[in-house]
Amino acid sequence: MTGFLWRWLFAFGLLAATYNPTEFNYARWVMDHGGANLSIAVLVGLLLSVGYIIYLRATLRSIGPFGMLLVLAxxxxxxxxxxxxxxxxxxxxxFNTWLGLLALSVVLGIGLSWSHVRRYLSGQADMDDVDE
Known part of the structure; x- marks a missing residue:
């Protein structure tokens, strides 16, 4: 359970750092100060992109698009x-924006944790496909 909590909190942090209803988020910062700090804006944008790629790829591989829609529903x-x-x-x-961030972070947190849940419930480990 602790592992899921950390994965979910990181997903929530990733989404909230990108956009939230306060003035403290990447999207607002880039609009206001990104031109003066272009190199920092690009670096932070790439770091956020890496986080999204990790979460989205793991989520799509573990629960797929239908599973994502099911968890969101x-x-x-x-x-x-x-x-x-x-x-x-x-x-x-x-508040509605925070609820949306919460809902999306739950989807990403479950997607990243699903292999661990499946292994716990079924006793079977998942393996990545190896092309050899």
Missing amino acids: LVGAILWVLYDLGIVSLANPG
């Missing part, structure tokens, strides 16, 4: 229930 249904029960209000656009 499950998170959406949970949010819908919370809304119907009056626990979550969707009146604040900033």
Whole structure:
């Protein structure tokens, strides 16, 4: 469980560092100061891209596009229930953005952790395809 938590937190951090409703994110920083700091903007953009490539490739390989949609639908249904029960209000656009980041980070966290979950449940390890 600790491994999943770390993978999910890193996915959330990656998404929030790229964009969030506050002024402290990569997209806003590049719009405001990227021209004056082009080399730093490119470096940070490449580092974020590497993080996305790692997460997206692992997620697509482990649960696939259908699994990603299924996890996102499950998170959406949970949010819908919370809304119907009056626990979550969707009146604040900033809060809605954070909910979207949370939902996407759950998809990426599950995608990166799915091989570990499958191995735990089935006792079988996954192997990467080797072309030889």
